[in-house]
Amino acid sequence: MVDPYQVSRVYSSLYVLGNVPYYKILACGGDGTVGWVLSCLDSVGQDAICQSPPLSILPLGTGNDLARVLRWGPGYTGGEDPFSYLRDVIDAEDIKLDRWTVIFHPNEKEQDDVKVAIANDTNSANTNEDTTTIFVMNNYFGIGIDADILLDFHQAREENPDKFNISRVYSSLYVLGNVPYYKILACGGDGTVGWVLSCLDSVGQDAICQSPPLSILPLGTGNDLARVLRWGPGYTGGEDPFSYLRDVIDAEDIKLDRWTVIFHPNEKEQDDVKVAIANDTNSANTNEDTTTIFVMNNYFGIGIDADILLDFHQAREENPDKFNSRYGT
Known part of the structure; x- marks a missing residue:
């Protein structure tokens, strides 16, 4: 049990630790949580003795991309031994993390009130009076259509958080609800394909594209459905992934009896x-x-x-x- 006096905000904790010569941080959350903790360190750590303490991750987010890259795993299931995890935090090797400072000058002709409001409310942003916004990027950033899709995903998750707690497949299909046409690549066996189709049954009823074409990367034991649909008996790893993706794009759409x-x-x-x-x-x-x-x-x-x-x-x-x-x- 944790006493209420042991619970404090991140800023308060970092300020108290200002005179400690060395310590480590364990951030429990996703990429957004990690970025928020790093932004707190940027604000408080300048006057601290330990300005850049090592930061470990307990991956509890949706994607956990940064945790995957840093080898903290794709997600915490609850079955891991917490003491073993803390030992890994203590014994982990310290590595440097590249971070970027991005200066964003919004175009006056394309002032989207919602997007500007989100930019101004971002924890890692410092907005000047001339509407120039400075972002510190910890993982990656996108410009163009991919960034626009991710922004739509963020807005949909903020408006309907209950629909994003089930799985990444449900979340992705929900975000793609307004896309007129797209294709899906299911990586797995017959069970995985059936599960993705059941997700489409649940989410796709309200979507514009209710029955998107589904291709298969056969990673299962039998891969019977992949064989019948001519996606092969199994993926060996020796195939050219780009060639496989081109086959997905060019494949003929056929109906599947259910x-x-x-x-x-x-x-x-x-x-x-x-x-x-x-x-x-x-x-x-x-x-x-x-x-x-x-x-x-x-x-x-x-x-x-x-x-x-x-x-x-x-x-x-x-x-x-x-x-x-x-x-x-």
């Missing part, structure tokens, strides 16, 4: 494990009468073959290291 299956469990054959898996399936909608609705994207089985595949699925979930290739199964 089925809705309504499952009524037999009371005499209530297998708790199988019912639990059915209820926990992402593509399932379970009503109070235990009737489960599945959307099948590739194939489904009934009887002994389905029972064998379910046993296979359970074994793979329990021992994923033994299912890294089709020959080890």
Whole structure:
């Protein structure tokens, strides 16, 4: 437990640490949190003995791009040992981080009130009376269409934060709701493709492009759907990625048959494990009468073959290291 007197704001903490010769910081959040802590150091650290303390990251953000680059991982799942993580923070090697100062002169003819307001409200910005804005960039910055899309993403997340807590796929599809046409590249196996399609079912109903074409980079165990659609039996890593992306762009759009299956469990054959898996399936909608609705994207089985595949699925979930290739199964 933490006593309320042990909790303080970042500025207050850094000011108190001004006379400490050396210390480390652990920023818990995403890229925005890291940038905010660094901006606090810029403001307070100039008069401190330790002006540039090493900063570690506990990745709790949406993208965690800076944490990935600095090898702190793609995201904290909660299953890691916190004491082991703190030891890594203590033992981590200190490296330099490049940072840029960008001076932004807005064009009077293109004064977008919303964008200017966001620029003025940014923590890392220092705005002068002549509307010139100075940004300190810690990771990357964009100019043009990519920056405009990311700004739309930021605004959508600020307006609807509950829609951005589920997964990055849902968040991306929600932001792309006003884009008239785009393509998706699903990197994984049949399960990944089915999951992305279920996300489209949930988010795409209100989008302009309700059924964007979906390509597959086959990284799964069987990759049956990728084989049928001629995306290959599996990605080996030796293919030219740019050539693969060109194939995605040039690929012909074809329709994919999908089925809705309504499952009524037999009371005499209530297998708790199988019912639990059915209820926990992402593509399932379970009503109070235990009737489960599945959307099948590739194939489904009934009887002994389905029972064998379910046993296979359970074994793979329990021992994923033994299912890294089709020959080890």
